[in-house]
Amino acid sequence: KIKQDLKDFGVTFDEYFSEQTLFDKKLIEKTLKVLDAQGLLYESEGALWFRSTKFGDDKDRVLRKQNGEYAYLAPDIAYHQTKFDRGFEKMINLWGPDHHGYIPRMKAAIKALGHPDDAVKILIVQLATLYRGGELVRMSTRQGTFVTLRELMDEVGMDATRFFFLMRKVESHLNFDSELAKSKSEENPVYYVQYAHARICSVLTFARRKMKPDTDLSLIKEPEALELAKKLLAYPEALQLAADHLEPYRVTDYLRELAAAFHQFYAVHRVVSEENALTDARLFLIDCVRIVLRNGLNILGVSAPVTM
Numbered sequence: 088k089i090k091q092d093l094k095d096f097g098v099t100f101d102e103y104f105s106e107q108t109l110f111d112k113k114l115i116e117k118t119l120k121v122l123d124a125q126g127l128l129y130e131s132e133g134a135l136w137f138r139s140t141k142f143g144d145d146k147d148r149v150l151r152k153q154n155g156e157y158a159y160l161a162p163d164i165a166y167h168q169t170k171f172d173r174g175f176e177k178m179i180n181l182w183g184p185d186h187h188g189y190i191p192r193m194k195a196a197i198k199a200l201g202h203p204d205d206a207v208k209i210l211i212v213q214l215a216t217l218y219r220g221g222e223l224v225r226m227s228t229r230q231g232t233f234v235t236l237r238e239l240m241d242e243v244g245m246d247a248t249r250f251f252f253l254m255r256k257v258e259s260h261l262n263f264d265s266e267l268a269k270s271k272s273e274e275n276p277v278y279y280v281q282y283a284h285a286r287i288c289s290v291l292t293f294a295r296r297k298m299k300p301d302t303d304l305s306l307i308k309e310p311e312a313l314e315l316a317k318k319l320l321a322y323p324e325a326l327q328l329a330a331d332h333l334e335p336y337r338v339t340d341y342l343r344e345l346a347a348a349f350h351q352f353y354a355v356h357r358v359v360s361e362e363n364a365l366t367d368a369r370l371f372l373i374d375c376v377r378i379v380l381r382n383g384l385n386i387l388g389v390s391a392p393v394t395m
Contacts, residue, residue, distance in 0.1 A: 092237045096245060097388040109162045109169075118165040118200070119150065127199050142195035164196040171202060179333065180209045181257070187211050210333060215252070215261040243268035246389045250277035253387055254339035273350075276343050280380065281392055283346035286353065287377040288393040294359045294370055306368040311352040315372060318348045322379050326386075335387065342383045349376050 093099070109115050119135075122128050127138045128150070135151035137160070150161040170178055182189070190209050197207050217224040217234055226233040240248050247268040254276060255261050273279045307316060325341035328334070358369045381391040 092235070092240075096236060096240060097249060104166070104169075106162055106166070109165050114169060115157060115161050115165040118168045119161065121168075122164075122196075122199055125199070137192075137196065137199070139192050139195040139199070142198045144191045144195040148192050148195075160192060160196070163193065164200070167193070167197060167207065168200055171200070171206075176206065178207045180207060181212050182209060184211055184213055208333065210257050212257045213260045215263050218262060218264045218266075220266055221264075239263075239265070246281070247275070247277050249387060250280075250339060250389050253335045254343075256334060256336055276339070277389065279350075280342045280346045280384065281390070282395055283349045284377060284380040284384070284391045285393055285395040287349070287373045287380075290358050291370065291374060291377070294366070296367070296370060298371055298374055299367055302367045302371045303364055304368055304371065306365050307372055309352075309356060311348075311355055312369070312372060315345075315348045315352045315376065318345050319375055319379055322383070338383055338387060342380060342387075345376065345379060345383075349373065 090103075119128065122137065127141070129136050129138065133153040134149045136147045137150050139148045140146060148160055149158045150164075151157055167178070180193075193209065194204065194207065198204055217226070217239075224234060236248075243251075243265055251263055251268055252261065267275055268277070269275075271278055273282075307313065322341065322345075325337050329337040353373075356369065358373060359366050384391045
């Protein structure tokens with residue numbers, strides 16, 4: 088069921104890995120032998136320790152407890168090593184806020200195994216708070232009161248769910264307003280962007296003209312039109328920054344700004360008029376906006392409807 092929910096959310100995994108595999112194939116022992124061969128393990132007080140302080144950790148860490156059971160860190164180290172063994176050179180881990188203190192010891196283990204310091208990037212993802220009608224939806228795993236991803240998608244739709252989760256920094260807390268996510272207004276960011284795309288499609292359908300390669304773009308000179316053109320030019324940089332910093336919120340921010348620039352342009356300038364050359368120029372401009380909106384939404388895994 089979880090796999091199906093994730094698939095419907097647009098998230099797929101090439102491989103689901105069972106922790107039991109690490110024990111069945113004795114991969115933990117194999118990884119510890121690599122560390123031991125470098126003199127990075129020692130026994131003290133009946134436990135097996137990892138000299139993680141040699142690699143920047145604030146204290147050495149237990150890998151095998153006094154009762155013979157492995158501490159959480161041991162299988163975690165082995166699991167990361169299996170990814171390197173499968174040929175991966177760079178990893179991105181998404182961890183909850185309660186694991187922030189775990190980062191130094193994992194980074195120490197990665198370096199101890201001979202991998203570059205930047206081979207593993209760990210992002211701390213803050214929690215989300217759900218609101219309905221302005222009221223906080225209180226949840227408790229102990230009491231069994233919570234809202235599942237499936238329930239949220241069924242309530243507000245997959246597009247809104249994805250867009251809302253992507254439009255904030257991972258390290259920032261998200262207040263998810265379900266009423267806003269369902270609203271058909273400019274306050275709803277995903278609706279605002281999708282409506283801009285649909286409106287452009289409607290104008291292009293109404294115009295019934297093909298884009299001309301020799302369109303005179305010098306006619307694009309009004310302040311709102313020039314601002315819209317400038318915003319289009321910023322698209323490659325927004326994508327590059329999002330990729331370099333692992334911050335998809337930069338794409339959602341850009342799309343919202345582009346949609347706003349289009350709406351401002353459209354509110355004061357008639358696209359299809361009796362002036363054929365000017366009409367062609369403005370159609371060319373908004374078609375470029377349509378393409379960028381579609382491509383940006385596609386990157387985010389959000390649909391770009393042609394009608395709304």
